[in-house]
Amino acid sequence: MLKSERYKRLIAWFEENVPIAETELRYDNPYQLLVAVILSAQCTDKRVNTVTPELFRRYPVPEKMAESSPEEIYTYIKSVSYPNNKAANLHKMAQRLVSHYGSVVPDTVEELTTLAGVGRKTANVVASVVYRKPAMAVDTHVFRVSARLGLTTRAKTPLQAEQQLVRHIPEEKLAIAHHWLILHGRYVCTARKPHCDECGLSFLCASYKKTGFSENNS
Numbered sequence: 001m002l003k004s005e006r007y008k009r010l011i012a013w014f015e016e017n018v019p020i021a022e023t024e025l026r027y028d029n030p031y032q033l034l035v036a037v038i039l040s041a042q043c044t045d046k047r048v049n050t051v052t053p054e055l056f057r058r059y060p061v062p063e064k065m066a067e068s069s070p071e072e073i074y075t076y077i078k079s080v081s082y083p084n085n086k087a088a089n090l091h092k093m094a095q096r097l098v099s100h101y102g103s104v105v106p107d108t109v110e111e112l113t114t115l116a117g118v119g120r121k122t123a124n125v126v127a128s129v130v131y132r133k134p135a136m137a138v139d140t141h142v143f144r145v146s147a148r149l150g151l152t153t154r155a156k157t158p159l160q161a162e163q164q165l166v167r168h169i170p171e172e173k174l175a176i177a178h179h180w181l182i183l184h185g186r187y188v189c190t191a192r193k194p195h196c197d198e199c200g201l202s203f204l205c206a207s208y209k210k211t212g213f214s215e216n217n218s
Contacts, residue, residue, distance in 0.1 A: 001204065006150055007168045009204050014180045017200060021179035023129055026052065030105035030130045031062055031097075037125050038089060038117040043081040051077050062103045065094035089117030107131040121158060128178060134171035137178050138162045141185030148189060150206025 014021075024045040027033040032052070039048045055076040059065040065073065074087040093116045097103055105126065106112050112123035124137035138146075138158040146152040146161055151168070155161040169177050188195050202208045 001150075003150070003153075003168065006204055006206075010149065010151070010201065011169070011173060011177070013201060013204075014177075018180055018183070021176050021183055023125070023179065024183075025049065028056075030126065031103075032056055033130055034093070034105050034112075034115075034118070034122075034126050035065075035090060037122045038093065039077060039080050039086055041081070041086075041117075041122070047080055051080055059094075062094045062097045065090060066098045068094075086117065092116035093118065105130070107133065109133075109135060120162075124162075125178075128175040132175060134166075134174045135178075136162050136165045136169070136174050138165070139182060140191075141189075142178065142181045144191060145181045145185040145189045148194075148205060148207040149201065150204075 023033075025033065025036040025040060026049050027036050035055070036048055036052055039051065055073075058076060059068065059073075068091065070084075070087040070091045073090050074083055077083050077086060077090075080086065096115055097105065100114075101111070107127060107130075109120065109123040109127050112118050112126055113120060118126075121137045121139055124135040127133040128135040128137065136142075138161045142165075143152075143155070143158055143161050146165060147155065152161045152164045155164055165177070166174065184201070185191075188199050196202055196205075196208055199205070199208075
């Protein structure tokens with residue numbers, strides 16, 4: 001199957017079967033989403049959502065977080081992964097957000113990545129979810145699912161996977177395509193023992209076609 005046809009059929013399947021796909025992180029504004037995505041690195045959205053309500057009550061705006069300290073921020077996020085590093089990054093992020101951007105979360109990947117704790121994946125999430133920019137965030141789920149389905153070929157890094165996905169997915173579909181792939185990886189095409197028998201995409205899955213089951217279905 002030509003790669004262009006694979007993408008076309010995959011997008012059509014998701015549009016029919018998953019017409020609504022959104023982030024599972026809870027937020028009310030760009031600042032809250034930025035904080036939540038920073039916290040979600042190597043941590044589940046479910047865990048982040050248990051932490052952020054109290055965190056946002058204490059720090060409702062960037063100025064409050066900037067005036068605080070990593071030590072205090074830590075007390076609100078200590079149950080997430082790597083809380084010390086994330087507390088320090090949140091503090092630095094808030095300070096720069098206030099001093100350089102007037103407390104307004106920037107809308108470009110280039111500006112977002114100048115903030116502490118914000119890598120390309122986090123920047124792409126914020127740019128696409130909040131500002132509807134044509135960006136593709138590649139996390140472990142997207143990276144894995146894209147390779148298994150045959151959407152990417154020999155991609156060694158998230159950036160290489162992103163470049164291939166952006167090349168083939170129409171700009172207007174990039175934002176929702178990120179959520180399609182991440183949710184599919186989270187609940188169906190899981191890292192260990194993927195649920196191939198329940199997967200509606202097995203008919204075009206490159207890994208399934210090769211082996212009759214996903215390469216990690218054991």
